[in-house]
Amino acid sequence: MKLLAKTIAAVVVLLCSPLSIAAQTKLPVEEAVLTRAPNVPPPITRTTPAKVIVKMEVRETVGDLSEGVKYTFWTFGGEVPGQFIRVREGDTVEFHLANHQSSKLPHNIDLHAVTGPGGGAASSFTAPGHKSQFTFKALNAGLYVYHCATAPVGMHIANGMYGLIYVQPKNPLPTVDHEFYVMQSEFYTNARFGEKGHQPFSMERALAENPSYVVFNGSANSMTGERAIPAKVGDTVRLFIGNGGPNLVSSFHVIGEIFDRVYIEGGTAVNHNVQSTLIPAGGSAIVEFKVEVPGTLILVDHSIFRAFNKGALGMIKVAGKENKEVYSGKEVDEVYIGEVARNVDELSKLKSEYQKAIEQDSTLQSISKKIVMNEGKNLYSANCSMCHQVDGKGVAGVFPPLAGSDYLAKRANKKDRTEIIGIVINGLNGPIKVNGQDYNSVMPALPQISDADIAAILTYVSNSWGNEAQVFSPDEVKTARTRVVDTPVGSAHP
Numbered sequence: 271m272k273l274l275a276k277t278i279a280a281v282v283v284l285l286c287s288p289l290s291i292a293a294q295t296k297l298p299v300e301e302a303v304l305t306r307a308p309n310v311p312p313p314i315t316r317t318t319p320a321k322v323i324v325k326m327e328v329r330e331t332v333g334d335l336s337e338g339v340k341y342t343f344w345t346f347g348g349e350v351p352g353q354f355i356r357v358r359e360g361d362t363v364e365f366h367l368a369n370h371q372s373s374k375l376p377h378n379i380d381l382h383a384v385t386g387p388g389g390g391a392a393s394s395f396t397a398p399g400h401k402s403q404f405t406f407k408a409l410n411a412g413l414y415v416y417h418c419a420t421a422p423v424g425m426h427i428a429n430g431m432y433g434l435i436y437v438q439p440k441n442p443l444p445t446v447d448h449e450f451y452v453m454q455s456e457f458y459t460n461a462r463f464g465e466k467g468h469q470p471f472s473m474e475r476a477l478a479e480n481p482s483y484v485v486f487n488g489s490a491n492s493m494t495g496e497r498a499i500p501a502k503v504g505d506t507v508r509l510f511i512g513n514g515g516p517n518l519v520s521s522f523h524v525i526g527e528i529f530d531r532v533y534i535e536g537g538t539a540v541n542h543n544v545q546s547t548l549i550p551a552g553g554s555a556i557v558e559f560k561v562e563v564p565g566t567l568i569l570v571d572h573s574i575f576r577a578f579n580k581g582a583l584g585m586i587k588v589a590g591k592e593n594k595e596v597y598s599g600k601e602v603d604e605v606y607i608g609e610v611a612r613n614v615d616e617l618s619k620l621k622s623e624y625q626k627a628i629e630q631d632s633t634l635q636s637i638s639k640k641i642v643m644n645e646g647k648n649l650y651s652a653n654c655s656m657c658h659q660v661d662g663k664g665v666a667g668v669f670p671p672l673a674g675s676d677y678l679a680k681r682a683n684k685k686d687r688t689e690i691i692g693i694v695i696n697g698l699n700g701p702i703k704v705n706g707q708d709y710n711s712v713m714p715a716l717p718q719i720s721d722a723d724i725a726a727i728l729t730y731v732s733n734s735w736g737n738e739a740q741v742f743s744p745d746e747v748k749t750a751r752t753r754v755v756d757t758p759v760g761s762a763h764p
């Protein structure tokens with residue numbers, strides 16, 4: 271925000287460039303405010319045209335595609351997606367494209383907002399360590415994608431070279447509380463989603479249109495957790511959404527909201543009351559919605575495996591007071607056993623047969639343990655590590671250690687392990703001693719976790735960081751659950 275203010279302050283300067291069309295018409299000259307996602311430059315309040323100077327630098331840089339996953343991105347402005355450009359319908363745009371000397375390849379820019387050959391591509395073709403300039407008149411209002419169009423075009427786009435330019439209409443859209451910039455795109459790596467380390471581009475997967483990542487704003491976690499977009503109950507939110515592709519069409523949806531208005535494909539036509547809107551590769555949409563109740567809204571591509579398994583997921587965290595008339599929250603929570611019951615029985619029988627088969631084969635056993643340990647690690651990191659820490663060492667005096675914990679070791683190596691399973695199901699409070707140190711605090715209950723998940727977590731914690739114990743099986747947890755469920759030892763949520 272500070273940066274924005276500074277840039278705006280540094281803006282309106284009157285000068286004349288001998289090269290440009292604007293020189294003859296004596297337009298006022300200003301430098302465009304460029305922002306990084308999810309920020310959008312402030313609305314343009316001018317009511318007459320100007321000559322707007324856009325300065326953009328191409329950089330090839332290594333960044334995060336997901337937690338621990340590195341990728342060499344080719345970028346407009348240092349990040350994916352490229353910086354957001356905002357001009358006004360009728361403006362003359364003088365575009366300066368620089369290609370950093372550290373780049374290995376030439377690049378250029380094709381702006382869909384340009385009326386002219388290649389959208390500026392040929393005029394902006396720039397070798398490493400050079401810069402180019404061209405000028406165009408923003409004749410058509412709307413939200414437009416820009417991208418690199420240097421051969422092989424698909425590869426330049428696949429590596430991150432795209433962004434949005436908004437040509438604000440002469441009659442601007444009404445002011446809203448928040449404007450955000452969200453751009454979907456895919457990444458193609460040989461390795462599967464989430465595999466750590468530096469992952470190179472896979473031309474084969476790009477040709478097969480089979481991405482390992484589908485993301486918003488350049489990475490799988492660009493808008494989740496602490497990086498979620500904030501809003502308040504009562505706010506109207508406008509999202510400028512683009513799809514860089516290179517291949518897929520987005521079925522853009524916000525879980526928990528309905529779009530009050532959609533500027534279809536980023537143009538002038540407005541649709542109302544929309545659940546999901548299609549955004550073609552190389553296309554856009556503007557959506558607006560008022561948030562009525564607090565909670566977390568989830569941005570997804572409703573081609574839903576992309577959202578939950580490939581990264582196309584973002585969050586808007588809405589703060590504010592509940593409105594029970596609009597949304598009640600959970601009103602009934604009862605056990606319901608219908609037609610599926612028989613099938614569940616059969617499935618659990620098969621699972622336990624499978625388990626027994628594994629127990630009789632040492633190779634299968636060791637593979638199965640590795641799978642469980644890996645699942646346990648992920649579950650631990652999602653459910654326990656915020657308190658007990660990733661390395662299991664806890665926080666002295668506050669959260670007891672699991673690494674080398676005598677308390678855990680004793681209970682994980684008993685014949686009957688109901689007590690330790692009960693701690694994960696019901697939580698724990700009251701005084702305990704771990705490795706000679708006293709703790710008297712509260713661990714919240716995690717009753718919504720499945721038997722298999724608890725088994726995996728406990729197997730992981732009791733076999734990591736030097737700990738050792740037998741594998742916990744889902745059946746063992748299931749049996750323990752029936753014994754502990756009525757006698758909670760502690761719970762942060764009464």
Ligand SMILES: [Cu+2]
Nearest residue numbers: 377418420426
């Ligand atoms: Cu390029």
